[in-house]
Amino acid sequence: MIVGMIMLMTFSIVDTFFVSLIGTNELAAISFTFPVTFTVISLNIGLGIGTSAVIGKYLGAGDDSKAKVLATGSIMLATLLVGILSVFGYFSIGPIFSLMGAQEELIPLIYDYMSIWYLAGVFLAIPMVGNAVLRASGDTKTPSIIMALGGAINAILDPILIFGWLGFPALGIQGAAIATCIAWAVCSVWIIYLLAVKRQLMEAKILNWQEFRAAANGVLTIGLPAAGSNMLTPITAAVVTYIVAQYGAESVAAWGVGNRLESIASIVVLALSMSLPPFISQNFGANQYARIQASYQLCIKFVMIWQLIIFAILALSSRFIASIFAEEQAVADLITLFLLIVPLGYGLQGIVILTNSSFNAMHKPMIALWLSIIRLFVCYIPITALGSYWFGLEGLFWGCVLANVVAAIVSLVWFKTSISKIQKQSCIDNADQANSI
Template sequence: MLSGDIKTTLRRMTVPMIFGMVMLMTFSIVDTFFVSMLGTEQLAAISFTFPVTFTVISLNIGLGIGTSAIIAKYIGGGDTANAKSIATGALMLAALLVGVLSTIGFFSIEATFSLMGASDELMPYISAYMAPWYLAGVFLAIPMVGNAVLRAFGDTKTPSIIMAAGGGINALLDPILIFGWGPIPAMGIQGAAIATAIAWAVSVFWIIHLLAVKRQLIETRLLSFAEFIVAARGVLKIGLPAAGANMLTPIAGGVMTAVVATYGAEAVAAWGVGNRLESIASIIVLALSMSLPPFISQNYGANQFSRIKQAFDMCAKFVVAWQLFVFIVLALCAPWIAAVFAEEASVARDIRLFLLIVPLGYGLQGIIILANSSFNAMHLPMSALILSILRLFVCYVPIAWLGSYLYGLEGLFWGCVVANLFTACISYFWFKQNIKKEIEQSPVLPIVESD
């Protein structure tokens, strides 16, 4: 990562991540597909859960970002001893924080979703899904942060295998637990959450064994309180702003869901399907946002700023071209996709409308995502947080709401595209200016090789 061909290195790191994330995304897309077979109310219920579940996921993402940035910088500077201690403390911290957040969430399910506009008819389905999901929250934290440790060391293949296995287990268990099979009773929407929890639990045992025994990248003991504080402070310095930035997304998503809810349960169902399809449609961008930061952090530790600039430019140009191609494919396939996920004509109509408009902005959104993750990788988490605030609450929510007010649901969808255009311009030029300043101020240091 410090001296090899940039394009080849990023491709080698990103391709395994694409495969792993495709399988990881099956958690939500497979859940959505099978739950849609239960009916519109169940589909609307699981659509309401997305902003809340992503809040917990965002905390894990933030902690993973902080973990990866700190560890990769140590590796770039040749200090692997501190990297091992940070990795151990990060896993402990993730379990603690996610456990607290999930406990709070478990006891506030009805209050939370009532504020989001969920009707009394949907609340039993939402509670049935969220109760086991919250109870399994810690099972999600350990693999996500553990995978960040592996990526910081330059291994993106193993995390991809772990994610793929988890997605495969979830996909296998979903129909069995949702609809029942043999002695296993049909659990309905709750079965989808239980299937996900089981998949996460398997990943926990796998990642701990791998890090502690096979790779020896973490301590085989709990850190002392003093050691934990030192490790946690380093991770939280980047991880908290990163987690906060990621949590803004589901908060904004909750606001948007409430706006969409004014158009009825059918529109909410279509919005939920569209958001889950967005994760698949943006899979390469998301993979790059996980493989690019370790590359940037290691080169940041080695003071190789020109390599950071080249890598960011290369990725930004690629995602714009790629996501334009994805938009064309989604637009052409919109009628078929709508038929797969919706039985009611009104839901299918809104899904088609979403796919013909919103994906046009995915390439622009990709630039925002890459700039955000790159700021974190360069230990500038507050810049990433400010960028997220600008994107979501200065551009995305206000412009989409204005579009909805003026032109209805179609106007809301176009508002999402316009908001991404404004924020992408800000993101690109802001990060480029930051890199230019670093190159001008910092001398090139010799690369320090590590074990």
């Protein structure tokens, strides 16, 4: 899972690196796109969570035919929903990014990138949900290989299309989006072939309305709250980006680089958030609550230690990293400041992410959604806004850390309380069953 997540995140990092070589305005433009692109990605992640949970249940029960129909319906649903979101996004590029605080001179650059990226987002839906089907069937290796191929294609095509190598026209920031679109299109073809032909994990046909509706309802029961929870993150990022934009294009560029580095720095947490749920779901079904608690606590302890090590590495190498992504000294200084402060809270953020995925695994997606709402809208936005108001950009960075402290405490308490209630209810149910016998 770590390998697969790294490959997914390299799309953003590679694009950011090559675009940074063009200029500060281009880097600022692609930084503004992060909240919007992550909204589409979050929808795909949520649908993948719902797909994996429901298909895993059917496969575990030996009902392969229902699993195949649901896999087909899931991919159809993801393509439809992401397609609708992308069409809306395409026709609202100007208004949305203006509301986010993008300066007028950046809008044409943003349009060049996003007008292509929205098409790429539709292609992304297919491999992301398709990979969830593979993971539900017990295969975590193939999804990593598929994303590795996509990452490699993107990395190869980026400099060719951005700078006009090998006789191709120099397309600038638009070239980065085209490279991503081609990479995900190739991944889409491969995953459909694997699922429909080689593995026979989905139907090689378009479902009728009744079949599609039944599959969609099953996926959306868990997938919709999970998608909503994930989509809150880019919405929050858009608000914070607007605050950062008040400090100028250099600050937005540094903030964008920091966010993309955060994705890589948190890669182990994200991988655990996708590998822990199947373990919890299995033990939840078997009423093995002690194992759920033990696995959750083990992951929390590991993530805290791991992310402290990552923080130390980022802090010590902050100036070197900044020099890679920034040509201007002002941008490099802000990237350095970001890396000296914000990563301190990544371990605490990991607690929230793992708690969220654990609640989804226990078929409690609404609790996960509320936890995300509290973290982002009760903690993150207010605290970072106050930090910015009182202490400037550095105060905003420290606000990110403090918000994660508060959210982590809420997560730990909520999980402990919930698992205790579930255990008590299970004991009552077992007692009632014994009495009835």
